[in-house]
Amino acid sequence: MIWAILSALLGHWRRNPLQLLTLLAGLALGTALWSGVQAINAEARASYDEAASALGAGLSELRGPITLETYVALRRAGWNVSPVIEGRLGGVRLLGIEPLTAPRGPVTQGADIASLITGGDQIFAREEVLARLPETGAKGVVAETPPDTALADIGLAQRLLGREGQIDRLIVAADQPLSRPPLTEVAPGLTLRAPSSGQDVARLTDSFHLNLTAFGLLSFAVGLFIVHGAIGLAFEQRRPMVRTLRALGAPLRGLVVLIAAELALLALVAGALGVVLGYLVAATLLPDVAATLRGLYGAEVSGALSLRPSWWLSGMAMALGGTAVAAGGALWSLARTPLLASAQPRAWVLARRGRWQLALSLALLALAGGLALWGQGLILGFVMLGALFIGGALALPTLLAGALGLGGARAKGPVAQWFWADTEQQLPGLSLALMALLLAMAANVGVSTMVSSFRTTFVAFLDQRLASELYVTATDATQASAIEAFAAPRTDAVLPILMTETRIKGLPATIYGARNHRTYRDNWRFLEAAPGVWESLARGEGLLVNEQLFRRAGLRLGAMVPVDETLSLPVLGIYGDYGNPVGQVVITETTFRQHFPQVTAQRFGLRLDPKGVPALRQSLREGLGLDDSAMIDQAGLKAMSLAVFERTFTVTAALNVLTLAVAGFAILMSLLTLAAMRLPQLAPVWALGLTRAQLARLEMARAMVLAALTGVLALPLGLALAWALLAVVNVEAFGWRLPLYLFPLDYLRLGLWALLAAGLAALWPAFRLSRMPPTALLGVFRHER
Amino acid sequence: MNVKLLILLVLLPFQALAQGFAGLGSEAGDFAQPERGHVLTFPEDHGAHPAFRIEWWYMTANLKGADGRDYGLQWTLFRSALAPVDGQGWETPQVYMGHAAVTTPEAHFVAERLARGGIGQAGVTASPFAAWIDEWALMGPDFDHLTMRAQGSDFGYDVALTAKGPLVLQGDRGYSFKSASGQASHYYSQPFFDLTGTLTLPEGEVAVTGQAWFDHEWSSQPLAEDQTGWDWFSLSFDTGDKLMGFVLRGESDYTSATWIAADGTATPLPNGAFQAEPVEQTGLPTTWRVTLAEQGLDVTVTALNPGAWMTTSVPYWEGPVTITGSHQGRGYLEMTGRGD
Incomplete structure (x- = not known):
């Protein structure tokens, strides 16, 4: 009996291999991205632990x-x-x-x-x-x-x-x-x-990993949309079979259990596949992540990946749990369906869910808004992002239906009117895939906006901070004074970089002693500063802090900051500092030398005509025996800083592309599965005189219109994401807040990519339609479904 | 006490070095060998002999505190050459190890230091004499007037030593056989040091006086394969006479000893003359019967504190003993290779 039922159930997948592929692929891709990200995180954390227990840690x-x-x-x-x-x-x-x-x-x-x-x-x-x-x-x-x-x-x-x-x-x-x-x-x-406790590194990098985890979850959510769609479709299509089986005497409970077991099996297969794919994803991305973590935080992470139970188990659990979530509703409704209920596909009914969906969406968006206004902290920031995303996704069908309704109202002629009406009617079946596309595009818009805004700010920051034309590093105090004496007559100014590391208000920080020179006055810009900041600083009446310290220590202008046990000075200005994660304090050279007499400058910034840099390098090399590694010119330093920056976001860019690809795949699968169901609706139109080629073109156009509408809706969602990343996540993760810049050309390019993805996804179903044998279309009129 | 030479080879954590060093290690032939008839000259020979593989400066002392209690004290500097060359800088192949201990009837305090030569962190110079590792030092203007200090995390000492007798050349004018198969070392002692100073213990500082015994030995030879350890005795009798003797435990035991008269006259004793037997045959023997027929010696040697384990990189037992029987006195006992 059980075997009979099972073979009947499994027969469905045999007849619909595409659906099986959709289900497995969606789940596997979602799991892959999730477990890939988990693998990266697990590896990085293990590396911190090892580093923390390594030589001299805790001493x-x-x-x-x-x-x-x-x-x-x-x-x-x-x-x-x-x-x-x-x-x-x-x-x-x-x-x-x-x-x-x-x-x-x-x-x-x-x-x-x-x-x-x-x-x-x-x-x-x-x-x-x-x-x-x-x-x-x-x-x-x-x-x-x-x-x-x-x-x-x-x-x-x-x-x-x-x-x-x-x-x-x-x-x-x-x-x-x-x-x-x-x-x-x-x-x-x-x-x-x-x-120095390993805590510092862990705390600094936590937000980075949370970032990655959010990406993983997002990808998994996109995967779940696919799975939900595939399972829902399979349940719809199997309604007649289930009714027949029950009529033949199969107990309902047994059926439900067997279907659940079947899905669990599929989830395990897909999960295993996903974990393997995830391993490949992680292995590919890990070197970049390691480079990022080293560049940003100085944390050493092994570039090699090992199989840790923590992430592959979590990948399997996510696959099983995700399938349960995606199938739970369908199983529940199956268990409650009366034996003699209609076996009609319920695609029509889906539209009725819309109202609930809209209500939930509005509630989530309201939650996101509330959190944006009053929430604090990284976790709440991510909760806000989640609410924003799901709320936005759930609102999509309603908004699309409204847009399509508008289109329909303006349509002239029967074909156009049919096109809009038919598109709207297909919306329920496609909405999950479109939601996936919406999320992928919004993530893309958000992250690329953040990265580009960051880059714009960062380049400007480099220009103002790396003002000296040549930076020279001495190996010891003797060489340092030799450099100072040697360079003074050959340059406009020699600016010693006096620094010492300390802790301020319990946070790691670096204190700099700055010489009173126009280099600083001309180039440094403040986020906030007291009037006459440079004059006051020069008189030793206060100090400057970077934004990181300002935010973490909860400072304000005029707040007293302890420099050492004997000296506290008020904050005169706060400057943006996008190069490092720790706090900085700037005091005058005089004050610095008084309070840290043991520190001598080992590095110097030399001001001179940029044209003279190669000649000066040459004479430093010959006169003092400095080698090239001890001298970095401004251009080289900027290039190096930018290289670190670019690497930092390689990972996010790669994940972006992957998410978009998954969404494109979701559209393809939805269209393919809908194609068969739509035959009864297409056949009459064909019989009325539209050719198959015309129908195929309309199919293509429909996919593009839907993608374009989704893209338009993705833009505000993506910008909201970018804002959240810059104003909430960045502040928590890096300690600085960045201005939001808009990059319309980038968005246009992304929109074209999305159209291309949708077009590619629609191409194969449209091609099949244009080649469909007329008998198949005629057959619709013979069938009683 | 040529057996102590073997400590380095058997006990030292960097014993493996000897084999490892780029083609220099395993052949003892690369190192200088002790020569019979070689005349020791002082103060030069108080210093280091980097061409030999192993060397140590070894001070043990029996003390009486102002509080009337008995104490024991140890200060040792070992040198192990990875190659028979000396030099300057990190890559000088000379490694030093220091051991310090204070033994009370109830407690035993131990500290260990490791350092390499060539950078000034540890070393030995002959004149003025100085042997040091980190802040531990045995030094003085000449070898008859020395100060000695060492400390661990829970104890320390700072004492002054004055020689009351001559140096004693062990074996044949300082050429000391250490096995039946002919291995040997250069070896001399100064067993006549008077000591005054201060011990720092967890209870506080204790002023002490007593007698100290110094050994300096260098060689390049390894332990014979069948030898598993040794029991070494330095005994000072109330008569002013002294006895150094050891049993090398192997397939057949090998013993060697020197009788040192109160005036410093040394009489080397052949294999078998010196006899030492544990009184208890089970467990770690901290009570011994020691006999030497030539001198009518038949004594019982008892550890002041049976728990005098040196919990160093490789553990061994070393502590003060009291002598009863035909002769009375105090001394030091060292037992190695007896497991833990």
Whole structure:
């Protein structure tokens, strides 16, 4: 009995392979994007955890100019510290450690300490990292080092990085001997920094991952629209079969259970497929994500993907859960259908749902509006986005019906009138696919607006902030003063970049000491500033903060900000800072030197005629022996900053394209499944004299009209999304708010892409219609459905 | 006490280094070898001998506190060469390890340091004498007047040492056999140090006085394959005489000893003359019967604190002992290779 029912049920898919394909593909694509994003997130989080437990994490550090003598002096005074040098070798982070004194941790456990010091130039790293290292003459050894990090003895690392004798920081071991003299006695130039917790990176990157997760959810929602459509259609078409089976004595409960089991099976197959696809998506995108995270937050993420149960299980769960959501309504109505109810397809009935849908949509849009006005925080920001999106999508059929009604009212002639009426009548069957298209387009508009707005602002920001023509970095204090003395007579101005890292109001921040020079006055723009800000700053009466610190610490103009234990100054101005995630404070050079006498400038901005830059580089190289890596000219720095920026959004762009593709696929599948159902409506028109070719052209036109209308409606939704991203999500994620710019040409181009997608999707069904044998159309008149 | 030489090879975490270093390690032949008849010269030989693979400066002391309690103290600097060259900079193949300990009747405090030579973090110079690793140091204007300090996270000491007798050359004028198969080391001692100073313990500071025993030994030879560990004794009797002896446990035990008269006259004793047997045959033997027929010696050696484990990279037992029986006195016992 069960087998008989099951074979009857499954027979439906055998007869309608396209529907089966739609169902599986929709679910698989949705799951793929979801689990792909989850995989990326899981990998990144695992990398943070590893990094957090890696060398010296959770331990204090000594920073400042450190020579070998400083290190040995500290050791010989009883300070249990271990030197570290860090640099990049062919894009790989090279960590030079002193294995005998390094705190025991995963890093040193991973590598064989003995061979570190004695291995005759060995570099330890994971296999894929070793492959990326340039040829150094050192032997590569595979070891479980932290992601994207190669490990070597400090002596070797100094040599490979060309920084012999240099030490970047000293890790202060948790275990210290009974007594040791204070730091100021042994190494007065150094500052002790409290442990930097992995929390900071996690907090900074959280919003990035939430961003990705939102994308994944969006894609999954688009996938669900497809699945919902396919399942709904299958249920409609199987009504007669179900009625027959029940008439033959199949128990209703058994039928429902079997259908549910059938769907679960399909969901599992599609879910598995989706997870595999998701893996491919993640593997493709991960290197870009890793680059983004490194560029934006300095977080090291492995570029290699591993199979973690967390994301493939979540992918399967989403596939099963999504199918349950999509099929729940259909199963419920099946369970309540009286035996003798009409087996008519209910496409007509669907329109009646419209009113409820509209009410729900209005409620959601109202919620979104309320959240936009009064909501706070990243999560609520995303809830608002969700409400906005679903509300907008649910309003689509009503709005489209209204637009089509308008079209119909103005139509002249029977064919035109039929076209509009028929389009409106098809709307229920197509609305899910159109909603998917709406979401995809709106996401596209929103994200591209955000990225382009960001880019416009960022380029302007670079122009004002990178004012000096040449930036020079010294290796130590001696070289720094040599550079200053050498460059002064050859340039218009030498601007030392004095900086020290600290925490302000519990947040990581960098304090800069700025020389009183017109470079700053001419180029810096404020978001908000007290009158005569530069004059007050020059008198040491206040300080400037960047927008990140301003927002995170809840500051306002005039608020007192502690520079160190002894000095607090009022905020004179707030400047936009789109280059980094941490807070910044600017004080005068004089104040800085008074309060941080141990800090000397290692970097300098040199002002001169841009034409003189190559000559100055040349003379710095010859006069002081600086190598090219120590000098960056303005143009190069801008190009580098922009490159980091462009990479940041590669991932979102890729996800955009994928979402649009999924939506196009949804339209194709809807049209294909509708094609068969629509035969009874087309056949009379054909019989009245329209040729199949004319009908096919009308079909194409219909798809384009619907896509165009959807596109028009997607624009305001997308702009609302862009606003939310810039004003809510960006502020939470990066700490800055960006102005919204409009890019009409981009939207036009996107609209054309959407039309193209819809046109392509309609092409095959239209072609089939134009080639349909007349007998098939004639057959309609013979059939009693 | 040539057996101590083997500590490095058996116990040191960087024992594997010797094999690993680019073609230099496994052949001991690359390193200098001890030569019989080589005359030790001082103060030069107080310093480091980087051409030899392994070397140590080893101080142990039996102390009496102002509070009337017994204490033991250890200060050791090991040097292990990865290649028989010295130099400057990070890549100098000389590695140092320091061990420090204070033993009370109830507690045992241990600290360990690792450092490499060539950068100034650890090293030994002959004149003026200085042996140091981090802030730990054994140093003085000459070898008869030294100060010594070390500390861990829960203890520390700072003491002064004054030599009351001559240096003692072990074995044949400082050439000491360490096995029946002929392996040897250069080895001398200064067992006549008087000590005064201060211990810092969790309870507070304790003024102490007592006697210290210093050993300096260097070689390049590994342990024989069948040898699993050793038990080493440095005993100071109330008569002023002293005895250094050890048992090397292997397929057949090998013993060696030196009788040091109160005036510093040293008499090397052949294999088998020195006998040491655990009183209890089960568990870690912290009570021993030691006999030396030539001197009519038959004593019981008892650990001040049986829990004197050195919880260092590789653990061993080292602690002060008291001597009863035919002779009375105090001393130090070291047991290695006895598991944990």
